[in-house]
Amino acid sequence: MTRLRHYQQIHHTLKQEIQQGVYPTGSLLPSENELCATFQTTRMTVRQALNELVRDGFIERRHGKGSLVTSTRPSLGLLSFRGFSDVVGNTSHQVRTTFLNPPAPADWPAPFVYPLSADEQQAGCIAINRLRYADDVPVMLEHTFVPIQNATASLLTEPFLDGSLFRTLSVRHQIDIRNLEQSLRAVAARPEQATIFGCRRNTPLLYIERRYLTSLPDFYVYSLLYCHTEQYAISNIL
Amino acid sequence: MTRLRHYQQIHHTLKQEIQQGVYPTGSLLPSENELCATFQTTRMTVRQALNELVRDGFIERRHGKGSLVTSTRPSLGLLSFRGFSDVVGNTSHQVRTTFLNPPAPADWPAPFVYPLSADEQQAGCIAINRLRYADDVPVMLEHTFVPIQNATASLLTEPFLDGSLFRTLSVRHQIDIRNLEQSLRAVAARPEQATIFGCRRNTPLLYIERRYLTSLPDFYVYSLLYCHTEQYAISNIL
DNA sequence: AAGTGGTCTAGACCACGCC
DNA sequence: GCGTGGTCTAGACCACTTT
Structure with missing residues (x-):
């Protein structure tokens, strides 16, 4: 070091x-x-x-x-991700997040969309499934996977700071998000997703695969996002 | 100055x-x-x-x-295509662009997705309609609108440098893209779009509205993008 | 060992915002 | 006028890469 x-x-x-x-x-x-x-x-x-x-x-x-x-939480400006509270349209929308279940240790989904290192594969991950609302309308289903490490194990026991994973990682563990790679697609809503969003089956959804790069070498956070964009568009995802 | x-x-x-x-x-x-x-x-x-x-x-x-x-052109805001067979996105695809019609002066679409200044409104715009292919598969329909100014009028008469609008603006007119605002949605393919992409009607498409901010104050370039993502996902180049 | 970029010092003058 | 950040000078030593 x-x-x-x-x-x-x-x-x-x-x-x-x-x-x-x-x-x-x-x-x-x-x-x-x-x-x-x-x-x-x-x-x-x-x-x-x-x-x-x-x-x-x-x-x-x-x-x-x-x-x-200008902000008390990290947002890396141009070459950066933006947290959900910044993502949906104007900031005038009321944003709320619910956990579909508590963060829990899990095996990696197989097959996983991103290649995993041997360390990641062996350690397993913490699965976090959240539903985001804008003005009380469900708009984003987010599946996040955090590799289990010494630093991240406490995510299972302690509640998130302000309900934000990234804020918790930054303030409590000095792990900052530095960059992200993402891949975007439009997909048709599956029945269970249509139920969650209250839309018809096969409604087009915005699907985003993300790999967040952090200040910790070889430590990545992965997210799969499904966005119901009929009422709320997604903005500024760079 | x-x-x-x-x-x-x-x-x-x-x-x-x-x-x-x-x-x-x-x-x-x-x-x-x-x-x-x-x-x-x-x-x-x-x-x-x-x-x-x-x-x-x-x-x-x-x-x-x-x-x-690392690059002879600014990469800001460019999109790349990622085939499903790509493991890490390192695989490069052959990309080709065709003009659906030559760049031509036009009135702004009404209503336009972004608010226009009085100057922009009065000057009118150059409409550029392009279809982009990855490995000879049509994947992106791009409608670009450039406000008419002294500097941009020559876009109508001279061919684009390397077929790139932004490269032409940068090299020939010293107008660089500095930033972009974008808004993303998933939409269902309209019949004419389905024809272009060779997909079924109502196939989910990724729809992106973009406003590019440039080094010229109050000069913006606007793009509306429709992406057929069944075979190729869209990656943001950061 | 030589050359490169990374960090740092101790100053200077200028342009902008506010009182 | 004064304090602020923006630009710039002329050096120094350190860490990294290559020969």
């Missing part, structure tokens, strides 16, 4: 403080010069840490003003 | 040279120190230009080696 660079230390500290509410959404971080004094370094180093926070989607920089906190 | 910063000048020069083939895919850019000498500046400034090229997706930086050219 290579030594943590100074700017990474600063980035990590500020990220945690943002996530813990020290700097709420809409507030300003300390100025670059203040941060230089705090962390005993120069602007160049502080700026590198702040640029990382921009890339993460936590802050925006305002010339002549300061670093504005 | 504010003066072009030095690092922007360097970024622009290198980008053009990459696009023009001076540095082909797989080659290395001059080292930071060489670029410092060439552009009469310091590493800090050169590095900022190189970081922009990384963000654009043109190069990757290799510690101890150099700046590797």
